[in-house]
Amino acid sequence: MRIIGGERKGHKLVEWHAAGIRPLRDRVRAALFDTLGHLVVGAEFLDLFAGTGAVGLEALSRGARRAIFVDSSPKAISIIRANLKKLRYEDRAEVIRADALEAIRRFHKRGRRFDLIFMGAPYSRGLTQEALRTIAAYPILRPGGVLIAEIHKSEELKERYGDLELIQDRDYGDSRLLFYSLAEGASGP
Numbered sequence: 001m002r003i004i005g006g007e008r009k010g011h012k013l014v015e016w017h018a019a020g021i022r023p024l025r026d027r028v029r030a031a032l033f034d035t036l037g038h039l040v041v042g043a044e045f046l047d048l049f050a051g052t053g054a055v056g057l058e059a060l061s062r063g064a065r066r067a068i069f070v071d072s073s074p075k076a077i078s079i080i081r082a083n084l085k086k087l088r089y090e091d092r093a094e095v096i097r098a099d100a101l102e103a104i105r106r107f108h109k110r111g112r113r114f115d116l117i118f119m120g121a122p123y124s125r126g127l128t129q130e131a132l133r134t135i136a137a138y139p140i141l142r143p144g145g146v147l148i149a150e151i152h153k154s155e156e157l158k159e160r161y162g163d164l165e166l167i168q169d170r171d172y173g174d175s176r177l178l179f180y181s182l183a184e185g186a187s188g189p
Contacts, residue, residue, distance in 0.1 A: 035168070036116065048104075048117065048118065049070070100119075104134045116145060119131050146180070
């Protein structure tokens with residue numbers, strides 16, 4: 001696994017090989033960032049269910065101002081910190097060991113908002129839907145921002161969760177990327 005674009009392109013990442021861990025494949029990560037394009041530059045990026053942190057690290061390499069990584073696993077937190085150190089991004093990142101849903105509520109309570117949110121929850125456990133419902137109830141996406149949910153192709157998500165509205169749905173083999181933004185007329189947080 002490596003960074004595929006931006007200032008750290010080609011740098012190898014510390015990997016984690018364990019049951020249930022599935023880093024976003026390079027091809028899908030490339031498609032994600034090609035779709036986001038200029039929105040990444042200067043963005044406040046939230047990587048929920050971060051795992052190895054590959055998506056948030058890619059965002060930093062491509063010009064995100066700051067990335068916040070949230071995962072509940074101590075091993076994931078250790079690997080994210082190792083990758084941040086390896087890429088020399090510690091000063092542009094925050095790593096939080098917490099349940100993603102609780103982190104969303106805390107961010108909202110503290111008034112923290114994000115330009116881009118990526119959610120790579122474990123497949124087929126209902127966590128992505130629960131996270132979308134939580135973000136709809138505790139808004140943390142800035143107006144004009146984009147939330148991306150990576151799910152298995154067999155999973156179904158709604159087109160709307162509160163003010164979050166589906167704007168794009170793309171298939172990549174066994175994975176799907178669903179892009180949400182605040183619905184037109186939504187005031188945002």
